[in-house]
Amino acid sequence: MRLAVIGGVAAGLSAAARARRLDAELEIVVFEKGGTISYGACGLPYLVEGRVRRPEDLIVYTPEYFRRERNIEIRTQTEVTGILHPRRELSLAGGERVRYDRLVIATGARPVPIEPPAPNVFALQTFDDGIRLRKFLESRKPRSAAVIGAGYIGLEAAEALRTHGMQVEVFEGSAHVLGREDAHLTEWVRRHLERFGIPLLVNRTVRSLEDLSHELIVTAIGFKPNVELAIDAGIELGRTGAIRVTDRMETNLAGVFAAGDCAETRHLLTDSPAHIPLGTTANKMGRVAGANAAGVRERFPGVCGTAIVRVCGTGIGITGLSSEQARREGFQPASARITAKDKPGYFRGRPTTIELIADRGTRRIVGANIIGEEGVAGRVNVVATAITAGLRIDDFEALDLAYAPPFAPVWDPLLICAQQLSKLL
Amino acid sequence: MRLAVIGGVAAGLSAAARARRLDAELEIVVFEKGGTISYGACGLPYLVEGRVRRPEDLIVYTPEYFRRERNIEIRTQTEVTGILHPRRELSLAGGERVRYDRLVIATGARPVPIEPPAPNVFALQTFDDGIRLRKFLESRKPRSAAVIGAGYIGLEAAEALRTHGMQVEVFEGSAHVLGREDAHLTEWVRRHLERFGIPLLVNRTVRSLEDLSHELIVTAIGFKPNVELAIDAGIELGRTGAIRVTDRMETNLAGVFAAGDCAETRHLLTDSPAHIPLGTTANKMGRVAGANAAGVRERFPGVCGTAIVRVCGTGIGITGLSSEQARREGFQPASARITAKDKPGYFRGRPTTIELIADRGTRRIVGANIIGEEGVAGRVNVVATAITAGLRIDDFEALDLAYAPPFAPVWDPLLICAQQLSKLL
Numbered sequence: 001m002r003l004a005v006i007g008g009v010a011a012g013l014s015a016a017a018r019a020r021r022l023d024a025e026l027e028i029v030v031f032e033k034g035g036t037i038s039y040g041a042c043g044l045p046y047l048v049e050g051r052v053r054r055p056e057d058l059i060v061y062t063p064e065y066f067r068r069e070r071n072i073e074i075r076t077q078t079e080v081t082g083i084l085h086p087r088r089e090l091s092l093a094g095g096e097r098v099r100y101d102r103l104v105i106a107t108g109a110r111p112v113p114i115e116p117p118a119p120n121v122f123a124l125q126t127f128d129d130g131i132r133l134r135k136f137l138e139s140r141k142p143r144s145a146a147v148i149g150a151g152y153i154g155l156e157a158a159e160a161l162r163t164h165g166m167q168v169e170v171f172e173g174s175a176h177v178l179g180r181e182d183a184h185l186t187e188w189v190r191r192h193l194e195r196f197g198i199p200l201l202v203n204r205t206v207r208s209l210e211d212l213s214h215e216l217i218v219t220a221i222g223f224k225p226n227v228e229l230a231i232d233a234g235i236e237l238g239r240t241g242a243i244r245v246t247d248r249m250e251t252n253l254a255g256v257f258a259a260g261d262c263a264e265t266r267h268l269l270t271d272s273p274a275h276i277p278l279g280t281t282a283n284k285m286g287r288v289a290g291a292n293a294a295g296v297r298e299r300f301p302g303v304c305g306t307a308i309v310r311v312c313g314t315g316i317g318i319t320g321l322s323s324e325q326a327r328r329e330g331f332q333p334a335s336a337r338i339t340a341k342d343k344p345g346y347f348r349g350r351p352t353t354i355e356l357i358a359d360r361g362t363r364r365i366v367g368a369n370i371i372g373e374e375g376v377a378g379r380v381n382v383v384a385t386a387i388t389a390g391l392r393i394d395d396f397e398a399l400d401l402a403y404a405p406p407f408a409p410v411w412d413p414l415l416i417c418a419q420q421l422s423k424l425l
Numbered sequence: 426m427r428l429a430v431i432g433g434v435a436a437g438l439s440a441a442a443r444a445r446r447l448d449a450e451l452e453i454v455v456f457e458k459g460g461t462i463s464y465g466a467c468g469l470p471y472l473v474e475g476r477v478r479r480p481e482d483l484i485v486y487t488p489e490y491f492r493r494e495r496n497i498e499i500r501t502q503t504e505v506t507g508i509l510h511p512r513r514e515l516s517l518a519g520g521e522r523v524r525y526d527r528l529v530i531a532t533g534a535r536p537v538p539i540e541p542p543a544p545n546v547f548a549l550q551t552f553d554d555g556i557r558l559r560k561f562l563e564s565r566k567p568r569s570a571a572v573i574g575a576g577y578i579g580l581e582a583a584e585a586l587r588t589h590g591m592q593v594e595v596f597e598g599s600a601h602v603l604g605r606e607d608a609h610l611t612e613w614v615r616r617h618l619e620r621f622g623i624p625l626l627v628n629r630t631v632r633s634l635e636d637l638s639h640e641l642i643v644t645a646i647g648f649k650p651n652v653e654l655a656i657d658a659g660i661e662l663g664r665t666g667a668i669r670v671t672d673r674m675e676t677n678l679a680g681v682f683a684a685g686d687c688a689e690t691r692h693l694l695t696d697s698p699a700h701i702p703l704g705t706t707a708n709k710m711g712r713v714a715g716a717n718a719a720g721v722r723e724r725f726p727g728v729c730g731t732a733i734v735r736v737c738g739t740g741i742g743i744t745g746l747s748s749e750q751a752r753r754e755g756f757q758p759a760s761a762r763i764t765a766k767d768k769p770g771y772f773r774g775r776p777t778t779i780e781l782i783a784d785r786g787t788r789r790i791v792g793a794n795i796i797g798e799e800g801v802a803g804r805v806n807v808v809a810t811a812i813t814a815g816l817r818i819d820d821f822e823a824l825d826l827a828y829a830p831p832f833a834p835v836w837d838p839l840l841i842c843a844q845q846l847s848k849l850l
Binding site: 040046052309346381385 | 435577831836
């Protein structure tokens with residue numbers, strides 16, 4: 001019995017490792033088009049910044065590790081060019097054919113390109129992207145940079161480049177940052193970046209890079225799932241353009257699974273398919289795909305849209321839906337926003353801003369934005385847990401949250417915000 | 426219509442302030458036996474340590490503030506000596522009688538004493554305790570200290586005294602620290618304190634302070650609810666010895682409410698009354714008591730036993746039940762314990778230890794212990810939210826928690842632990 005996995009980064013390797021843990025006998029082979037596997041792509045902005053010293057520091061496991069410790073064969077620099085499912089065969093560049101019994105497709109996504117490509121234009125997705133940009137910085141010492149796209153990677157890249165002393169501008173085509181339809185959040189981020197000398201220009205679509213005179217350009221306007229192999233094999237896509245999968249990560253072809261940035265997941269609040277390419281979700285999907293490929297039934301319930309980014313010293317966390325998004329999805333959102341200290345003054349408490357959103361009909365929590373210097377991940381995770389569990393505002397505002405002066409004020413900002421929200425419902 | 430409140434610290438003032446917000450006409454008077462109201466008692470160890478410079482820095486609001494801004498009368502140095510409910514009257518020390526329509530009892534709790542009292546023996550509960558101990562430190566410069574009791578206050582006090590360079594020993598009468606039946610946690614704390622030069626001696630009951638030769642003694646072996654007034658008025662206690670209340674904080678006497686350390690609350694997991702005197706719970710109970718006293722029906726669902734303490738640089742958070750406690754309460758606990766980095770290495774990730782406990786029968790999360798330098802409050806709060814919502818391990822292990830390198834690893838330690846636990850269920 002052979003499991004083939006296409007893609008050797010987050011989802012693919014999670015799938016392979018999980019399948020091995022559940023089945024010691026399975027033959028497992030992973031095909032990776034690039035030269036490097038198992039790298040922390042989310043660390044690339046910190047490679048640019050310099051906090052990550054060497055590109056190799058982002059590599060978690062080597063192919064040798066997988067071979068030796070996990071009995072998983074990894075073939076790097078090996079592109080799969082076709083899936084011949086009726087024959088259970090993959091064709092590789094160069095003509096080789098490889099049989100499989102089960103298949104996990106983890107082909108990822110690629111940055112949406114902006115034309116024309118040029119030596120001073122960079123995406124920040126692959127290991128090689130990071131190396132190339134880092135070399136450019138060292139050899140050319142650019143003094144000005146344009147970042148196109150104000151998503152997570154764009155904002156992280158902007159800060160990283162600013163750290164090098166460059167003049168940095170961020171151009172965002174939509175009206176919003178972080179893919180979050182939220183005017184207040186966008187304005188907050190704009191003002192915050194401004195204080196650090198980074199102009200953020202929203203509603204500013206860059207159609208051609210030739211219009212920009214910056215010495216360095218980083219493009220980060222989004223990702224397109226790599227689904228060409230899947231389409232050719234007769235695998236169905238969903239409305240998002242990513243591969244449609246069941247909650248067991250199985251495609252419409254029996255025994256063929258898909259996971260990570262090439263596949264859809266389910267949004268727990270809207271109960272609809274969503275394409276939210278994030279490393280943490282990719283790993284979870286991969287793990288479930290690996291289990292099912294090894295014959296163990298497991299399901300991945302979905303995501304609630306949690307994400308966090310650090311921008312110029314401040315954490316910005318989101319989960320669930322913004323008010324605008326909630327309204328569009330058929331909820332009747334009510335929202336409260338407060339700013340409160342995250343700790344007592346004698347523990348240098350600093351302001352944290354929280355917006356909580358609940359649905360008037362069900363009184364359930366449906367979203368939050370949290371901004372602050374500390375405690376943002378923890379607080380956004382509490383809301384994500386509440387959303388996942390369908391907690392109502394009435395129970396949320398009485399949550400038994402941890403209190404001691406080094407950690408939080410006696411009324412946690414989350415609870416203060418919940419009390420305000422409760423009054424509106 | 427007059428609302429009288431007995432006690433002017435956490436629960437009493439929360440009740441008064443809430444009642445005022447809901448009813449602008451109500452006459453509200455708060456009686457406080459001591460000279461100071463609205464002080465952050467949880468900050469007292471940091472007053473001892475020196476981080477809080479002056480005792481006054483712990484005072485949040487003054488009586489003048491309440492009078493001027495909230496139209497709430499505060500009578501300090503005023504002891505209520507009797508509740509004559511049939512006549513709706515309070516009798517005060519000195520003989521004065523004060524009529525009420527609604528009453529909130531927030532008389533708090535007092536430290537369990539150890540005999541004999543002496544000038545070098547201190548509790549750490551009231552504002553005056555803090556002032557007295559601080560003066561003792563400054564004038565006598567003691568070189569050795571015994572802390573009796575390894576609960577939150579005892580451990581915080583031990584660290585604070587050690588910061589002054591004293592030789593500090595901690596004596597704990599039970600087999601466990603933090604009131605948590607948990608041998609592993611206790612051993613961890615013992616070794617941690619040892620590294621900072623603080624011996625922790627468990628199963629060591631101090632029967633008389635005369636047996637100790639330390640220059641300074643801090644007693645922190647627990648609290649006894651102040652219920653004498655209530656008993657005399659015919660108010661029923663629960664099995665815990667604290668005042669029995671409904672989920673609206675009402676006692677067996679109509680119109681008489683009790684909140685804070687003098688009253689029982691409900692444990693969400695055992696669905697039984699519990700007496701867990703903590704500032705955060707006192708404030709919540711007070712708020713609900715104030716609402717109901719003002720005629721607005723509200724309920725306080727209860728607590729799940731969340732608490733956190735920082736000891737020598739490390740956060741220790743607990744919620745729900747330990748394995749031992751869960752077994753005794755009729756659950757069939759399974760537990761997993763892991764140690765994992767709380768962030769990637771290039772963000773100076775440090776080990777955090779997590780124990781998660783779930784019930785085999787229902788697969789629900791019933792408890793956690795979390796130890797680490799950062800992120801402990803956030804992670805324990807996620808588990809508290811999951812417990813409150815009755816989340817099962819299957820959904821817990823797929824939680825969509827926030828990930829970015831400055832905040833967490835791609836697999837949050839909570840999820841790694843949940844995966845281990847899931848295998849055991």
